[in-house]
Amino acid sequence: MERTVFVNGEYLPESQATVSIFDRGFLMADAVYEVTSVLDGKLLEFAGHLKRLERSLGELQMAKPKDFDNLLEIHRELVSRNGVDQGGVYLQITRGVADRDFAFPKNVETTLVMFTQAKAILDTDAVANGIKVISIDDLRWGRRDIKTTQLLYPSMGKMMAKAAGADDAWLVEDGQVTEGTSNNAYIVKDGKIITRQLSNDILHGITRASVLRYADEAQMKVEERSFTIAEAQAADEAFITSASTFVMPVVEIDGAAIGTGTPGTVAKRLREIYIEESRKKAI
Ligand code: PMP
Numbered sequence: 001m002e003r004t005v006f007v008n009g010e011y012l013p014e015s016q017a018t019v020s021i022f023d024r025g026f027l028m029a030d031a032v033y034e035v036t037s038v039l040d041g042k043l044l045e046f047a048g049h050l051k052r053l054e055r056s057l058g059e060l061q062m063a064k065p066k067d068f069d070n071l072l073e074i075h076r077e078l079v080s081r082n083g084v085d086q087g088g089v090y091l092q093i094t095r096g097v098a099d100r101d102f103a104f105p106k107n108v109e110t111t112l113v114m115f116t117q118a119k120a121i122l123d124t125d126a127v128a129n130g131i132k133v134i135s136i137d138d139l140r141w142g143r144r145d146i147k148t149t150q151l152l153y154p155s156m157g158k159m160m161a162k163a164a165g166a167d168d169a170w171l172v173e174d175g176q177v178t179e180g181t182s183n184n185a186y187i188v189k190d191g192k193i194i195t196r197q198l199s200n201d202i203l204h205g206i207t208r209a210s211v212l213r214y215a216d217e218a219q220m221k222v223e224e225r226s227f228t229i230a231e232a233q234a235a236d237e238a239f240i241t242s243a244s245t246f247v248m249p250v251v252e253i254d255g256a257a258i259g260t261g262t263p264g265t266v267a268k269r270l271r272e273i274y275i276e277e278s279r280k281k282a283i
Contacts (some may be wrong), residue, residue: 002102005114005116017113019094022097034049043282049243064200068102080118084116086122087116119244130249130252133169133250134166134253135253136170151182168240187235189234194223196224205242211247211270212239215270233256245269
């Protein structure tokens, strides 16, 4: 069964959807993206993703695609045409098609590509057992607050984790954890939730913003500051957040069990709250 995807204003079967070899997304990773989760056939946190997309475009002086004001409708149409109940919608905007040049081209139409991915998010083994992470040096560029498609190093990090028998990697810079390869990182100590403060060093997770707000509303203590791998290994709990994993417990870091070595109560509670609240607000 072929998916229907969206490319530059057209809904097409995936095998017929193409982008030029001169597209700057392909040649230079001159592109930004968003992933919006789908639960019960509805979109989660759409407004947050749209706002961050607009910011990413602005930071890179990239024009909005002509369909920018129709993005909600296109998301919904793709979910409906592909019958997605659980999973996500991937969206990518590139600076467009121009002969190869380091300078940004002028008066070029941006490329907009969107497709759905059906995937179980709710009851997975990872949720039940927690995931294992390793730590690696953070060798990414300095504007991690912009959601670009420069994902080669995070992808290598994921492979290093797999080679070490783990599930994911936490990135470390100047001795402090920045974030996960594709998620924000947290520890819990004496009931307090600790996660790195926002800056250009990390992606400003849409899930992070909501989870911290829900934690605050539930009278949980939150501290936004950086932490080391040693502090994380000595914590009571650890977890990650992202649009595609929601709140996911971390039970092992560099071979050391965290707390009891099983998913922690704070992570489980936050996951429940996040799913309940997101479901209510889904559109
Ligand atoms: N950090 C990085 C590096 C990511 O790639 C992601 C997921 N795209 C996140 C954090 C989490 O962001 P969000 O909650 O918006 O998915």
